[in-house]
Amino acid sequence: MSTVAAIVERCQALFDDLDFSAARAWKAAEPGRIVVGFMPFYVPRELIHAAGGLALGVLGGGDQLEVIQGDAYYQSYICRIPRSTIELGVTGRLDFVDAMLFPSICDVIRNLSGMWKIMFPKVASRYVDVPQNFSDSVGGSFYVSELGELRDILARLAGRPITDDALRHSIAVYNENRALVRQVYALRSREPWKAPSAEVYLLMRAGMVLPVEEHSAMLADYLEAAANQERPRRDNSRVVVTGAFCEQPPLNLIKSIELAGCYIVDDDFMLVNRWERSDVSTEGDPLAALSHAYLHDSLETAAKYQPDQSKKGQWLIDAVQRSGAEGVIFASASFCDPALLERPMLQKALAARSIPYIAFKFAENSGQMQPIREQAGTFADSIKLWSAA
Amino acid sequence: MTAIPISAPAKSQPAIKDGSMLKQKEMISGNYAKLENAAAEGRKVVSTFVPGNLNELIMCFDVLNNLPEINAIQNGMRKKTGGYIMEAEKRGHSEDVCTYVKADLGMIEKGNIGPDGQKLPDPNLLLLSYTGCFTFMKWFELLRDHYGCETTMLHVPYQGDGNITPTMIAYVVRQLREEVIPKLERVSGVKFDIDRLRENLARSARAEEDFVWVLNSAKARPSPIDAYFGGVYYIGPIFTAFRGTADAVEYYRLLREEIAERLARGQGPVTPSGDMGPERYRLVVEGPPNWTSFRDFWKMFHEEGAVVVASTYTKVGGIYDLGFRHDPARPLESLAEYCLGCYTNRNLPSRIDIIERYMNEFEADGFLINSIKSCNSFSAGQLLMLREIERRTGKPAAFVESDLVDPRYFSPANIKNRLESYFQMVEQRRAGAAARAA
Numbered sequence: 152m153s154t155v156a157a158i159v160e161r162c163q164a165l166f167d168d169l170d171f172s173a174a175r176a177w178k179a180a181e182p183g184r185i186v187v188g189f190m191p192f193y194v195p196r197e198l199i200h201a202a203g204g205l206a207l208g209v210l211g212g213g214d215q216l217e218v219i220q221g222d223a224y225y226q227s228y229i230c231r232i233p234r235s236t237i238e239l240g241v242t243g244r245l246d247f248v249d250a251m252l253f254p255s256i257c258d259v260i261r262n263l264s265g266m267w268k269i270m271f272p273k274v275a276s277r278y279v280d281v282p283q284n285f286s287d288s289v290g291g292s293f294y295v296s297e298l299g300e301l302r303d304i305l306a307r308l309a310g311r312p313i314t315d316d317a318l319r320h321s322i323a324v325y326n327e328n329r330a331l332v333r334q335v336y337a338l339r340s341r342e343p344w345k346a347p348s349a350e351v352y353l354l355m356r357a358g359m360v361l362p363v364e365e366h367s368a369m370l371a372d373y374l375e376a377a378a379n380q381e382r383p384r385r386d387n388s389r390v391v392v393t394g395a396f397c398e399q400p401p402l403n404l405i406k407s408i409e410l411a412g413c414y415i416v417d418d419d420f421m422l423v424n425r426w427e428r429s430d431v432s433t434e435g436d437p438l439a440a441l442s443h444a445y446l447h448d449s450l451e452t453a454a455k456y457q458p459d460q461s462k463k464g465q466w467l468i469d470a471v472q473r474s475g476a477e478g479v480i481f482a483s484a485s486f487c488d489p490a491l492l493e494r495p496m497l498q499k500a501l502a503a504r505s506i507p508y509i510a511f512k513f514a515e516n517s518g519q520m521q522p523i524r525e526q527a528g529t530f531a532d533s534i535k536l537w538s539a540a
Numbered sequence: 541m542t543a544i545p546i547s548a549p550a551k552s553q554p555a556i557k558d559g560s561m562l563k564q565k566e567m568i569s570g571n572y573a574k575l576e577n578a579a580a581e582g583r584k585v586v587s588t589f590v591p592g593n594l595n596e597l598i599m600c601f602d603v604l605n606n607l608p609e610i611n612a613i614q615n616g617m618r619k620k621t622g623g624y625i626m627e628a629e630k631r632g633h634s635e636d637v638c639t640y641v642k643a644d645l646g647m648i649e650k651g652n653i654g655p656d657g658q659k660l661p662d663p664n665l666l667l668l669s670y671t672g673c674f675t676f677m678k679w680f681e682l683l684r685d686h687y688g689c690e691t692t693m694l695h696v697p698y699q700g701d702g703n704i705t706p707t708m709i710a711y712v713v714r715q716l717r718e719e720v721i722p723k724l725e726r727v728s729g730v731k732f733d734i735d736r737l738r739e740n741l742a743r744s745a746r747a748e749e750d751f752v753w754v755l756n757s758a759k760a761r762p763s764p765i766d767a768y769f770g771g772v773y774y775i776g777p778i779f780t781a782f783r784g785t786a787d788a789v790e791y792y793r794l795l796r797e798e799i800a801e802r803l804a805r806g807q808g809p810v811t812p813s814g815d816m817g818p819e820r821y822r823l824v825v826e827g828p829p830n831w832t833s834f835r836d837f838w839k840m841f842h843e844e845g846a847v848v849v850a851s852t853y854t855k856v857g858g859i860y861d862l863g864f865r866h867d868p869a870r871p872l873e874s875l876a877e878y879c880l881g882c883y884t885n886r887n888l889p890s891r892i893d894i895i896e897r898y899m900n901e902f903e904a905d906g907f908l909i910n911s912i913k914s915c916n917s918f919s920a921g922q923l924l925m926l927r928e929i930e931r932r933t934g935k936p937a938a939f940v941e942s943d944l945v946d947p948r949y950f951s952p953a954n955i956k957n958r959l960e961s962y963f964q965m966v967e968q969r970r971a972g973a974a975a976r977a978a
């Protein structure tokens with residue numbers, strides 16, 4: 152059995168590797184393999200898997216990538232992730248990627264999908280539209296048809312058909328992965344000292360670059376190793392971090408929050424790993440099953456419309472209650488329209504239930520952590536004072 | 541982006557005292573008066589956005605149409621938005637997000653007094669036609685949070701691959717049938733009559749025909765219109781509460797006649813300072829204008845003899861010059877195609893193709909982007925656009941930055957400097973080309 156340290160070390164190496172060597176090696180290992188990149192937050196990875204491909208999460212350049220050319224494509228008032236993604240593209244780091252998928256999350260990523268078509272014309276690129284209407288006969292039939300088109304594109308790319316059986320098998324593989332992901336989050340929320348957030352983060356990031364089967368094995372190993380490892384329990388406050396569903400915070404930011412006295416017991420980094428809340432059906436038409444899960448059993452985020460006003464923000468309240476959190480930290484990327492426009496509505500829902508919160512912004516390459524550490528530290532202290540009162 | 545100064549304050553209006561302008565003024569003040577009297581007269585009000593608006597459909601239910609973007613623009617031109625934006629920021633809205641939203645929310649927080657000084661009615665229905673911009677969805681949810689009224693949403697898929705597919709049309713039509721129309725029936729108490737919709741659409745198509753004629757008049761030298769600064773007045777009726785009305789048909793008929801006369805006389809555009817001097821530069825402009833200093837911004841162009849012969853902003857509420865017309869024979873499908881075809885609902889390569897086409901067809905000397913801090917929908921990707929247009933046409937391109945309604949982001953000196961150097965560059969290129977030809 153691997154130790155926690157060994158697993159985390161592997162994840163850290165994958166995280167630091169801006170050349171995606173592991174994914175390159177995977178592709179090179181067998182002729183005809185395809186790699187399909189996708190941006191946050193959600194794409195139906197099962198389709199890529201069923202095409203025999205590797206779904207590669209492209210989550211920006213973090214704080215280690217020097218963005219030189221990417222900056223020339225964006226005005227100062229646009230977030231970081233599109234420019235670092237362009238940097239990854241123009242510096243050849245994604246030259247082994249056969250297709251790029253751009254989820255329907257905001258106007259920046261939407262427009263980036265078109266930029267990709269112009270800048271990398273040899274790469275198949277597709278904007279993955281998802282319905283904002285959640286009835287099966289309306290939004291569902293649209294989505295099934297979109298999934299069908301994507302299936303055709305991927306099949307052409309892979310040079311083989313994607314059968315229903317293959318797709319049902321891929322759904323089962325991802326169901327297993329999501330179940331393990333949920334277990335890791337549950338462990339962290341139960342005993343956060345045993346699964347520190349920086350570790351959980353790296354573990355989830357590994358899922359962006361590894362084949363899903365390998366990632367599932369890693370998650371299982373981690374669960375076992377972490378449960379058996381004694382670690383000191385601190386008197387930290389328990390918080391949910393929200394707003395970072397696209398551009399990722401620097402790893403140091405996550406560490407800083409915990410060092411400042413907060414256990415992160417839930418977050419929205421990399422929603423794709425647990426987008427569907429329970430198993431997707433492996434019976435019947437697999438596209439209908441994926442669509443049904445999207446419409447009726449998926450997580451909420453700012454990019455998704457909530458048709459029922461009385462439920463606005465309820466998912467965050469639920470996350471707080473489920474994880475036993477004492478407060479919420481809104482950490483949004485600067486200039487992130489969806490997160491920042493959503494924030495006042497979520498804050499209102501929290502205030503109505505007297506759940507304390509703080510808010511700050513970050514960029515994926517933020518270097519200076521002192522202010523965040525101070526803010527999070529003060530928040531942790533105030534939660535304690537507040538709960539003692 | 542996404543809207544137009546359907547009526548600017550008197551001092552900001554171009555010095556057109558033509559019938560069309562008087563007609564437009566009358567239409568706008570009439571609409572605001574109706575909105576103000578809505579409660580007293582028992583009329584229902586629908587709030588909706590400009591791009592992909594369903595005016596012809598809304599009219600079938602005898603409800604009034606209130607457009608938050610238009611209020612933001614109107615308030616911007618009246619220099620009220622700075623205060624409203626600060627109010628919204630004081631209440632927790634981020635400085636990073638779209639200022640149209642904050643201008644609207646700030647206005648509501650301060651009593652919802654509309655641009656003409658009267659209280660705007662609370663909507664009975666929020667109808668989100670979600671086209672070309674994600675911010676609309678959040679804006680709409682924020683409004684719903686405030687008003688707590690009935691809502692309905694029309695999700696318009698994005699043209700990610702640069703085309704409209706039958707699936708997209710079917711999706712939009714199904715939403716119209718199953719969600720939007722039943723909701724409008726319920727709120728208004730009026731039963732849907734498809735023949736009424738057809739009549740409205742037929743009127744739209746008539747107005748669209750004249751409108752396109754006006755836009756295309758800019759192909760002449762000199763251009764009789766400015767298709768950006770002047771264009772924002774011309775799009776007023778057709779992008780807002782009047783598409784499908786007899787008033788709009790009449791407005792565009794009058795406008796066409798007036799422009800035809802200017803054309804026949806070889807006149808250039810009318811500006812706020814009167815007739816423009818000789819046409820020296822023909823430009824294509826991408827991006828919305830700034831509203832808080834609209835007149836000053838325009839002046840930087842017309843004083844230099846720069847006329848905008850085509851603009852993308854005048855396509856946010858529908859693109860008609862590429863052939864689309866509302867079609868009474870296919871009423872719901874045609875509404876779907878309209879929504880799907882609005883400018884920012886087209887992918888970036890299509891947007892670049894449209895601009896390239898304008899550059900060629902309107903024989904432009906250069907391309908200019910007014911990049912709007914607020915608007916990711918327009919702005920993200922514009923620097924690539926700039927390079928592409930330069931590469932494809934060999935014409936000089938330039939870039940200025942401002943905001944829609946936040947006066948903090950309009951820096952006149954910077955913009956003027958940039959424009960002056962740009963015009964010099966156009967001049968040099970031209971001289972170079974002439975020398976090569978000689």
Ligand code: SF4
Nearest residue numbers: 230257259397398487
């Ligand atoms: S960080 Fe926010 S604004 Fe930027 S691309 Fe992601 S979702 Fe869009």
Ligand code: SF4
Nearest residue numbers: 541542638673675915
């Ligand atoms: S982001 Fe742009 S398109 Fe969207 S509401 Fe704001 S100004 Fe309009």
